[in-house]
Amino acid sequence: MLLAWPLRLTGHNTTQKKRLNNEVKMSRQIIISVMSKDRPGLIADITGAVFALDGDLADLKQSVLSGYFSMILLALFDERVGAEDIRKKIQETADDKVKVWVQETESPADEIPASDDTYIVTAQGRNRSGLVHGISRFCCERGINILDLVTRLSDGKYTMIFQIELAKAASANRIRLELADFAKGENMKITMQHNDIFKATNEVSI
Template sequence: MTQQSDILHYAVSVVGKDRPGIVAAITGGLFNLGCNIADSSCTMLAGEFAMILIVSLKRPFSKSRLIDELKPICDKLGMTLGVRTLHADEIARQETDSEICMISVYGADQPGIVYHVTKELAARSINITDLNTKLIGTAEEPVYVLMLEVALPEGESPEGIEQTLAALKKELKVEISVRIITPVAF
């Protein structure tokens, strides 16, 4: 069996104007290298397509070989490429039984919604595991929607978060609701 130390991990990000064939082109390059896609999230943001992948390879390998393969592909597609070597301790995750909460924040668009909300969460050591934002509504009445998934530290509750954010809700005149979405195992 392959030892964990024989495996190298890299974080790869690719961003550029959306069009059909981006994923096939990038993953084709990874396949040629014998790369595993261990974890990935790819999505369209406005007209841009953004890929974030954690890839793994057996030693011997180097970051430059990864870049040599992917850079020409990205250049051809007009996309930017980022590659970072991950250390073993960045790959290992702590097992926790945290409750997972979804926080919805929405209201009239204004500067600083994301900053003000996440600052309060950071101050209480609440870890964000997923976040997305969307500008909806009309040009006359733009509405900002912020959805966050967070892991609750020991002792925190959804009610506690709502209380923490109550002052902000008033100040920014936005709606904020918090609910538990911890997966149920059948």
């Protein structure tokens, strides 16, 4: 089974990305997070609520885990549309049991290009407690920022794919050497590729 990779790399998850029209005068940039028991039509309901409020959808990421649906999206709204308006409209359109979190953000909505210091770390080993913690601690101790993470458990084998940024860390070559030592000590298989190489050899971007 193929892993669904984070949206900033590929388009295999449900996503909507578009360049914002500068002529549309939207002044409130909103992050919306939604969680619910999964069912057909949730994406249509949630995006329909955004559309009903004349929102301009910029980016969206969703996944289903153990029967639970989660989505985080970025949209622009007129300044007259408040957080409570958005929450109520989504619950009216989807279901009043849907959990909705709304937060205004000042960051620009334009897509941020991947840094030259962005790499993909793929780690695999026999399933046991603490695997994700071990690698995330490795990154933390070296000033490595984890941008995205996907994991999968299959037939007792645990696979993790991290998208990391080394802008504030040591050189890539040094991190590779330290990862090799870490992998040996943890009895795991770990590889590190530049983000561009990973995209070129594994997936097709949007």
